[in-house]
Amino acid sequence: MSAPRPAPVAQAPAARVVDAVKVYGGTARGAGTAVTALDGVSVDFPAGRFTAIMGPSGSGKSTLMHCAAGLDTLTSGSAFIGDTELGGLDDRRLTLLRRERIGFVFQAFNLVPTLTVAENISLPQDLAGRRGDRGDEQWTDALVDVVGLRDRLHHRPGELSGGQQQRVAVARALAGRPDVVFADEPTGNLDSRSGEEVLNLLGRAVRTMGRTVVMVTHDPVAAAHADDVVFLADGRLVGHLSDPTADGVLDRLKSLDRRGAPGRAEVPS
Numbered sequence: 001m002s003a004p005r006p007a008p009v010a011q012a013p014a015a016r017v018v019d020a021v022k023v024y025g026g027t028a029r030g031a032g033t034a035v036t037a038l039d040g041v042s043v044d045f046p047a048g049r050f051t052a053i054m055g056p057s058g059s060g061k062s063t064l065m066h067c068a069a070g071l072d073t074l075t076s077g078s079a080f081i082g083d084t085e086l087g088g089l090d091d092r093r094l095t096l097l098r099r100e101r102i103g104f105v106f107q108a109f110n111l112v113p114t115l116t117v118a119e120n121i122s123l124p125q126d127l128a129g130r131r132g133d134r135g136d137e138q139w140t141d142a143l144v145d146v147v148g149l150r151d152r153l154h155h156r157p158g159e160l161s162g163g164q165q166q167r168v169a170v171a172r173a174l175a176g177r178p179d180v181v182f183a184d185e186p187t188g189n190l191d192s193r194s195g196e197e198v199l200n201l202l203g204r205a206v207r208t209m210g211r212t213v214v215m216v217t218h219d220p221v222a223a224a225h226a227d228d229v230v231f232l233a234d235g236r237l238v239g240h241l242s243d244p245t246a247d248g249v250l251d252r253l254k255s256l257d258r259r260g261a262p263g264r265a266e267v268p269s
């Protein structure tokens with residue numbers, strides 16, 4: 001008789017926030033108004049999955065992503081990358097963590113215009129002083145084929161289409177083999193075909209390369225590329241869909257709109 005199979009071990013989330021509160025603005029003397037952008041959000045971003053964050057405009061999507069990725073700090077609550085709590089890190093460690101464990105893709109591509117495609121892609125390794133690492137070189141070389149940029153390696157970003165530039169940004173985000181890639185509206189500046197290519201690429205990074213992706217989007221078609229969708233409204237987590245379809249996401253968004261989300265709670269300070 002064969003030995004019983006061990007119970008599957010639940011994999012720790014790649015990133016998570018617990019009781020996350022973010023209040024912008026307000027003054028000690030009460031002369032301004034404070035905006036509660038996150039109002040007690042707890043959410044896991046599972047390792048090896050593609051999660052989309054959706055919600056009406058102003059619901060707190062970008063704030064959640066920025067705080068989860070250590071680009072901004074929470075007013076209260078905690079944010080973790082793996083087991084590392086970001087609030088416990090000083091600026092230097094936070095910078096190192098972002099560089100070594102997180103990849104970023106932004107709507108505006110954010111490539112360095114004076115560097116070639118190849119140089120842009122290897123920038124994270126260069127900054128980390130890891131140039132020449134053979135494993136890294138092989139990984140980066142494979143990435144170039146995955147993103148389909150082999151014949152553009154010596155061009156500069158200004159010589160590429162928007163879709164090609166965003167593919168460079170995706171390759172750069174993956175180059176350091178980060179624990180998690182955060183993408184903020186990565187298809188926001190692209191036509192639908194280029195957007196589809198970038199989304200397929202992010203999906204492939206998860207499904208064939210074992211990476212973890214968290215993406216903010218307002219587009220139900222983009223969200224349908226994810227494994228999971230989490231919905232925010234008024235800075236609160238209000239829903240979750242697994243294996244989403246664009247229609248399913250749209251229906252859920254409409255029901256959020258019907259709830260008459262009143263927008264940010266403005267709290268006189």
Ligand SMILES: Nc1ncnc2c1ncn2[C@@H]1O[C@H](COP(=O)(O)OP(=O)(O)OP(=O)(O)O)[C@@H](O)[C@H]1O
Nearest residue numbers: 024025035037056057058059060061062063064264
């Ligand atoms: N730096 C800031 N100072 C003050 N208020 C801010 C700041 N950044 C965001 N907010 C407010 O916090 C709330 C949430 O903003 P956030 O950008 O996270 O929402 P979002 O869901 O990403 O919106 P959108 O889809 O329109 O980009 C909004 O009311 C916004 O006006």
